[in-house]
Amino acid sequence: MKSPNTTAVRIEDLAKVFLSRNGTALQALHNINLEVRSGEVVAIIGPSGCGKSSLLRILAGLDKVYEGRVHWNLAGDHGGDKPRRDRLTSATVFQSDSTLPWLTVDRNVRIGLSRLRIDRREADTRVQEVLRLVGLAEFPKAYPHELSGGMRQRVAIARALATRPHLLLMDEPLAALDAQTRIVMQQELLNIWRQTHSTVFYVTHDIEEAVTVADRVVVLSTRPGRVRLVREIGTRTSSVTDLRRETEFGDLVAELWEVIAGEVGVSLAANDSGNSGNPAKAKAGVA
């Protein structure tokens, strides 16, 4: 459950500069300030190349070279200048199929647990629990090649969830899936988060997906990425398919699309060609 009064992550004046081999500097992120509540799902959207993945990699601890501060308040840590990764359990799910083809579903999920030195009995319980959660309870002995793309991605998600992460970082986790499977998986993620209460950063190109899964949507500007807009999404009671029928859903998607289109200089006039005024084309056109 969301704890509105507890800040899980506070990002202050975060900036990221990449240096090329010839010494040219490329500013990817600039002056990012953001507070994320415990148990909150925050979607990060923005034009292609605006720094979404760079931000996620910093939060995941995969990139330690940045300016600014990230304060963590997870697992009872009350902050500090440096992320207390020793006390933080975080898990990252990427777009690509990260299952290991020579291991069964059960073994694929178990990998994250051996790293945490979880004992055998506890690991058995957790693996069964997360496989049930992602709808793969019948497939512990299956190998990845025996599963569909959606099922393989669910294995990757199960592996992340089994570690019971305080922080779940997802970079386009559903991007490789077909449209129908994506919607099914969005519903499954929402069901899972209702039970696990993880704090989630969710990077996506898909505005509709962002509005569907997130409590708040953060729009980054064109590079260097800055926080262009933070949009609170109202409490979600309906299913994903019902949600998509609601007028407010379409309005939110259109509003966010307009902000991104403005960032990349795409006209929304009805008589223009291309993506004009069609929020549904947002993901294809600008990100």
Ligand SMILES: Nc1ncnc2c1ncn2[C@@H]1O[C@H](COP(=O)(O)OP(=O)(O)OP(=O)(O)O)[C@@H](O)[C@H]1O
């Ligand atoms: N390792 C790197 N070295 C140099 N430049 C990089 C590196 N990683 C990313 N960049 C640059 O930083 C900028 C932001 O990249 P990033 O991948 O974070 O953007 P993004 O918003 O996730 O992009 P997309 O939406 O296309 O996936 C881009 O201009 C990219 O070329």
